């Protein structure tokens with residue numbers, strides 16, 4: 001089943017007299033449990049596209065469906081609720097909350113978004129701490145752990161609500177090569193274990209080769225799609 005269906009999406013940013021066509025007539029689908037990279041030069045539209053799939057910003061035109069729901073014209077509050085249920089986010093600068101422990105950072109979406117009871121929350125957080133390999137760091141604060149460990153915590157936080165889709169914008173940009181490879185391996189392992197679809201953007205060729213489907217953007221247009229299972233097409 002398609003988890004993401006993007007049909008003829010265009011995004012135009014308007015500031016005063018100036019308009020920027022950041023995404024131009026882009027169409028693609030992503031199946032459930034996929035491991036997908038968007039690549040392309042700086043300014044090609046990767047973040048814009050991820051923000052639209054993540055219901056953070058609506059397209060100017062076109063239709064975008066995630067998990068069967070048309071998210072192209074959702075209002076802000078419905079979009080926020082939909083995000084909380086269906087989408088996890090991982091960012092290049094980790095975005096952990098400095099005053100919360102590792103455990104509390106992972107637990108946060110379950111309190112803020114889903115209001116799970118305490119015992120259920122603790123079980124879920126402990127499982128994820130184990131799954132991403134930071135159980136021994138649970139009581140530390142973000143400033144006390146390494147970049148690679150921070151990104152593991154961020155991945156656990158993105159997965160904690162059992163969202164079917166995780167969007168990762170340049171998740172390895174602030175990591176050294178070894179940590180970057182480990183983070184990609186971890187995301188793939190999580191995909192295998194939980195069936196989560198991962199869509200990430202990257203500049204990093206070492207990371208790109210690990211993706212199963214690679215979409216290339218240039219000047220806001222989708223110029224190629226390489227699928228290691230089904231061959232290449234444009």
Ligand SMILES: Nc1ncnc2c1ncn2[C@@H]1O[C@H](COP(=O)(O)OP(=O)(O)OP(=O)(O)O)[C@@H](O)[C@H]1O
Nearest residue numbers: 013014020022040041042043044045046047048049
């Ligand atoms: N909020 C905004 N207002 C106006 N223009 C924007 C806005 N956000 C992005 N753009 C423009 O849209 C285009 C696509 O930007 P986007 O950030 O999506 O590219 P990117 O591929 O993610 O780049 P990078 O790899 O550098 O992060 C660029 O020309 C950018 O300047």
